[in-house]
Amino acid sequence: NAGVTQTPKFQVLKTGQSMTLQCAQDMNHNSMYWYRQDPGMGLRLIYYSASEGTTDKGEVPNGYNVSRLNKREFSLRLESAAPSQTSVYFCASSYLAGGNNEQFFGPGTRLTVL
Amino acid sequence: RKEVEQDPGPFNVPEGATVAFNCTYSNSASQSFFWYRQDCRKEPKLLMSVYSSGNEDGRFTAQLNRASQYISLLIRDSKLSDSATYLCVVNRDRGSTLGRLYFGRGTQLTVWP
Numbered sequence: 385n386a387g388v389t390q391t392p393k394f395q396v397l398k399t400g401q402s403m404t405l406q407c408a409q410d411m412n413h414n415s416m417y418w419y420r421q422d423p424g425m426g427l428r429l430i431y432y433s434a435s436e437g438t439t440d441k442g443e444v445p446n447g448y449n450v451s452r453l454n455k456r457e458f459s460l461r462l463e464s465a466a467p468s469q470t471s472v473y474f475c476a477s478s479y480l481a482g483g484n485n486e487q488f489f490g491p492g493t494r495l496t497v498l
Numbered sequence: 499r500k501e502v503e504q505d506p507g508p509f510n511v512p513e514g515a516t517v518a519f520n521c522t523y524s525n526s527a528s529q530s531f532f533w534y535r536q537d538c539r540k541e542p543k544l545l546m547s548v549y550s551s552g553n554e555d556g557r558f559t560a561q562l563n564r565a566s567q568y569i570s571l572l573i574r575d576s577k578l579s580d581s582a583t584y585l586c587v588v589n590r591d592r593g594s595t596l597g598r599l600y601f602g603r604g605t606q607l608t609v610w611p
Contacts, residue, residue, distance in 0.1 A: 417599075426502070426585070427542070427601040442598060462594035474541055482589060484530050487599060 385410050388490035396496045397465045405460040405493050407475030409498050413488075415481040416458035418450060420471040421492075425434075427474065433458055434481040465497045499524050504586050504602035511609055515576045519605045521569040521586030528600075530589040531562055533571050535582045536604065542585055545571075576609045583607070 397403055404476040418446075419442075422492045429442030433452040447469060449461045454467065462469060473493045478485040504521045513516050523531075531548035546553065548560040548569055559572040569586055586602035 419601075424506075424603060426603040427599075430599055432598070482530070484532075484547050486544045489543070491541055 387411065387476055388475055388488050390473075390490035390493050392493060393491065396498065397462075398498050399466060401465050402461065402463050403465065404462075405473055405475075405495075406457070407459065407490060408457045409475075409477040409488070410456065411479075411488065412455070413479050414455070415478045415479035415485070416452065417472045417476040417478075417487065418458070418460045419457075419474045419476065420444065420469075421474060422471050430460065430473075432481070455498060465495075467497045469495065470497045471495060500602075501525060502586050502588055502602035504605050506603055506605060508606040511576055512608070513576055513578060513609055513611055514605060515532035515609075516572065516574045517576060517607065518573075519571045519584055519586070519607075521571075521602055523567050523569070523586075523588045523600070525569060525588075525590060526564075527590050528567075528588040531560075531569050532587040532589075532599075533558075533560060533569075534585040534587055534601075536585055537582050539601075542601075545584070574608075578609050578611060581607055581609050 391406045414435045418430040419427040421427045424482045431450040433439045475490040476487040478487045533545040534542040535545045536542040548562045552561040557574045561570045583604040587606045
């Protein structure tokens with residue numbers, strides 16, 4: 385089992401460009417999440433999908449959109465990248481949302497917006 | 499006020515030392531509590547859940563004080579491999595916040611030989 389995979393691992397964009405970060409999990413998890421991690425800020429939730437067919441905003445959703453393509457895949461789109469979106473992006477999944485359900489993280493995407 | 503506050507450290511300790519990390523959370527509706535570990539330039543991984551009665555996993559002991567909204571992690575007999583950032587995490591588990599984890603900024607630990 386690969387667990388949670390993310391592509392790409394690294395990306396450099398110019399301001400205004402768009403891109404989609406891909407995430408897939410092979411653990412038959414119902415819930416998936418997108419976080420960003422900035423120095424001194426900790427991880428912050430961007431969007432999540434408690435189950436296939438649903439998505440909800442997290443703490444910092446502005447400038448992003450998501451698609452829960454199927455049970456395995458959850459993508460994050462930046463329509464018009466801004467330097468403030470320079471960050472490390474982590475995708476995570478859990479069997480169910482909430483409770484003591486462990487969240488498993490992918491290896492991250494390091495994004496720089498110039 | 500941040501949801502979860504941690505002392506960022508860094509903590510630098512010799513092998514074999516005992517070290518303790520503390521964390522406070524602001525929302526009394528928080529239901530579930532965790533410590534995650536993050537190695538440099540890697541993803542976070544669950545170290546242990548924290549239960550109301552306190553719990554132990556080998557050299558690691560976690561405690562929760564709901565009245566003070568305080569969580570702690572104790573590491574005994576530190577190993578070089580314990581060097582990492584330790585993230586305090588809470589989950590409110592209610593209504594619209596179901597499934598949302600709130601992360602502290604992390605406490606950096608370096609264990610030296």
